Amino acid sequence: MSSFDLINMALRNLWKRKLRTFLTVLGVIIGTASIVVMISVGIGMNVGYRQQIEEMGSLYVINVNAPYSSDSNSKEKVQIDTASLEKFRKIEGVEAVTPVLQEYFTLIDGRYVYDTSIMGILPETMEAMGLDVSTGRTLQEGDSMAVVLSAYAKTGFYNPKLSWQYRWNGSQSIEIDPYNDKFQITYDNNYGTKQMDKSIKPKKIQVVGEMKENGQNSYYTVMPIADVEKIVAEREKYQKSKGQTTNTNKKKGVYNSAMVKADDIDSVERIQQELKDMGFETYSLVDYLKQTQETSKMLQMVLGAIGAISLIVAAIGIANTMVMSIYERTREIGVMKVIGATVSDIRRLFLTEAAFIGFMGGLTGVAISYGVSKIINVVGVNMGRQTLSAIPIWLGILGIIFATFVGVAAGFFPAVRATKLSALAAIKTE
């Protein structure tokens, strides 16, 4: 019997018992849809995590730190300096490198001040490092005494003359105009209070942009590293003149951290490993992404297993339908055998019918899953999550194949049973 005839006959047999076929297929639809939707939620969480993480910053950027205490007996001191930065640039897949200097300065806008963490970087690398702005622009090559304000600066300025209690609660929020106000910067964190040292002269500074919110670097005010170094040098001079110990024991040209941008997400891990091999400590959002992926993989498996139970129930339904069908068609099977059907013809016929039940259930189930996934995501958006459920194409195709396979597996025992029927006994059945 040719495959064409086999399929034709199988479909006709299924069509003849429409209602039963439909109910059996319905079981598979529910089974497939619950597996696919369950797994899609697992995957969706993954996608959601990723979106959240990407929001935090670029997945391509690796933060590099010098080890806290480098081995005293190691000949070469592991530190981030011009030489090692040059080595970083030479690693394959590295697109940009910048040293990072972190400080804590005070910004001045007229009567108001804002204490901010400063990140000093090479201005031309700002865009590459994924330090996105919400307004204005990122720092560019040639920028000097320019800053991109912290995302929280707008609401962070306060009147330093007021006592602590009134700074935050008492007064209304202070309106600042980042692009028209005149800003100054100082290392004197007591500026404007009674303890301020008038001899410390703040420097004029220009705001060119504001950091995007919700990123891991949003609270930084970003400055060209050269400017930061200049201010730090002045502070050291000031502190020495006062006989104070300097609070940075920083040698010039040595930094405590750096940022490295990879050209591809897949190179991130490799570059990180190379940096680690050089003795540096590294951290990237990919590390974090990996962790969340592990978690969601577990979740996917648990959810998938829950969905699988309903598909197992559907498989039992298919087996039941096929066995019933064999009882009903005993005579028909006998007749077919007598007029020349081979054992394999009979087996293939039943397997094909079972496979079709699985296939149709799988196809419809996956189609419904896409719909359910849409609905879940609409609800998710209302709940403030971007993606709750995602069905990649491979999952859809796998769902259909799996359902078909379940059909064949469930039909196997009944099919073998059908072939074992004696042709004669089958004909004698009334």
Place this chain on the structure above:
Amino acid sequence: MSEDIIKLRNLKKIYRMGDEKIAAVNNVTLNFERGTVTCLLGKSGSGKSTLLNLISGLEKPTKGEIIIKGLHVERMDETQLAKFRQQYIGFVFQSYNLLGNLTALENVTLPLIFKRVGIKERKERAMEMLKAVGLEKRASHKPSQLSGGQQQRVSIARAFVNNPEIVFADEPTGNLDTKTTYQMMDLMMGLSGKNKQTLIIVTHDMEISDYAQRIVHLSDGRIERIEYNSESIKHSNELGKARREEVK
């Protein structure tokens, strides 16, 4: 001299019912000449059906040999039997045994489908057969829309569509009235005569046996006697017509 297409040697079939043994077919040795019509005649329970089923390989003998075209049927496995039936054998049953969800044409086509005959050819052949049994206008009818006689015609068309060398018929007219019985017999005689097919008909009806050249009387699973019919209806159309007139 014509050859013997079927040879039975000491054929025995014993059914066990608890402690009791029933010899449904007991030591039958018999040959069937190619192109002849043989009638197995006997009372109900005399072992006619069992003998037929043994010859066609539907049942395995307890003892003895069945040699068809030089092949030992009793030694074949299921697959070999299926191929063997596709190739050489046609069946007509008392209860027609048509498939209810297929049309008349599709029922006739079925043996050709199992034999993997191409779509176009098998449709032509099946249609030709339906024409031969006078049902070309009912080709797309389902069995439930046909009378008993018409269903049996479809079943006859199905048995002959493969142009098998041997056709078995177990009480083919058992469910039909006398007039239809004669029509059916004439039809089978006509079809088998055309291609020199070997026909074995089981019946308990003496009238039908008139069509055969040889009548094998069975009793308790044994051959009681063999009768040769020099004036079988097959050879004498006169007689056939006369009978049909009688019925009318």
